[in-house]
Amino acid sequence: LYRQFAVTICVSVIISAICALTLSPALCATLFTSEIHLHQKGPFALFNKFLSLSRRGYVAAAGWLLRKLIILGVMFLLVVGSSFLLFRSIPRSFLPLEDQGYFFIDFQLPEGASQARTMEVLKKIGAEMKKMEGIEDVITVSGYSIFSGIAPNVGFGLANLKDWDQRKRPDLHLRALVRKTQIKLMALPYVNAFAFSPPAILGLGTTGGFDFRLEAREGQSPRELAAAARALVVAANKDPRLTRVFTTFRADTPQFYVNLDRTKAEYFGVPVSRVFSTLQAYLGSAYVNDFNLFQRTYQVKVQAQAPFRNDLSDIRHLYVRNNQGKMVLLSSVASISTVLGPKVVHRYNQFPSVQINGQAAPGHSSGEAMAIMEKLAARVLPSGFGYEWSSSSFQQKKSRGQVQVLFILALVFAYLFLVGQYESWILPLPIILYIPVAALGALLGLWVTGLSFSIYAQIGLVMLVGLASKNAILMVEFSRDRHREGLSIEEAALEGARTRFRPVLMTAFTFILGVAPLVIATGAGAMSRRHIGTTVFSGMLVATTLGILLVPGLYYVLQSLGERKWTIPRTKRKRDNEGD
Known part of the structure; x- marks a missing residue:
């Protein structure tokens, strides 16, 4: 996801830069053919009047902060501190x-249930679910389960x-419908069923x-593994x-256990592999060859007829051919008993394992749910048991801590690029110090809306480094030019704030209104769009309304410190002024 967004943003910015350098000047020369007059009446006049009043108020507030640098410092520290507290308190998740x-829906009937009974139960449950408000149709498949595999007593449903x-x-949204369905399924005594949502990205679990x-x-x-799993669930x-924490693993399936006496098998001259191939051929099936008929190829398989493989005694009546070509009764070399065990034993990292699925309750994130499961495992599981995360949970665990590194790298790269552009180590600092205001707005938006800090929100936070710094660049660069023309640092800071106020607001609010539909998105994929939309929308909104108050003061403080401690040589300053 990081790479996809990075490629998308980079390509779009490159195309935008090419258009700005080539097409935009030509359009300006073509469209702006006459002198532009300000509107004296109508909505445009009211808008210009409101903007002028706002600019005067903004310049007055910025000038007051220049004279109250202690308050400016306190405001900046509050921004950084609030951002840190929100970053620590907002719950984290991987994908919304x-x-x-x-x-x-996953269905599991009691062990020994026939497939005919499973089909009847699934048909009855599907008919009841169709009556629920919000559900269009229900498709059920008997004999197959996502978790248990193929068995006559399991089933799978799609609503x-x-x-x-x-x-x-809200009561017809996915989470609410899954909860209602689970309540109905828990009331059924003849089936163990679980309703769950699909993965956010198909293929990732x-x-x-x-x-x-x-x-x-x-x-x-x-x-023992099943008992530990039940205790944890x-x-x-x-x-x-x-x-909805559940597992479908059970170790009480009736099974036939064939205990092969290998010493007797060796005595009778019966290879062990031949015993197992005989059982497979009679009770399952065995491939023989192919034959062609009507221009098609068919397989030939052998299997005992149904009446001769329905009972335990049928296995004892089987014969195995020994190495001398004689037939040996299977019961002579093997004993058969009835035991209880699992249908399938899954292995994860080579260990016998049980899959346990669940979700965070409303108001909590997947990161919190994973932390809770780890604490419960440490408290409930006996010694000798361990755990691992898989699917999207594994990816979330693996990506933990990446956002801090990416955000810091974005700040470093942005700072070094601005250092190269301005040929100064001090001038880019007001721009970089402006970015925490955007971060505060992004985190505040997630906290107000109750959204978690997902990977989409992380991408939006990294995007804000470039989006928010653009506002400060417009002001700082203009202030630098006015200072080189002879204005004092304070006058240059206020002149930059006054002159660039309208362009900053126009470009910023154009972007803010452009991403507003993402904040209220609906339909498939709406949550991912809301996460990234809320992050950049609230970040740019706070950076534009609050952050631009800090830019003149930051420029004034850092430029003053720079000229006092790292004074430019007189000859170079004279050459720069002559170049200007």
């Missing part, structure tokens, strides 16, 4: 939960929601929320900051 117009225009009420992998790192049995669901 998106309303994509559908959600998933298609109505169009976003018909779901404007199978569900929304966090993906916790519990690992048995000291060879614990599947039943129960503890997580008791925490009000978490919701």
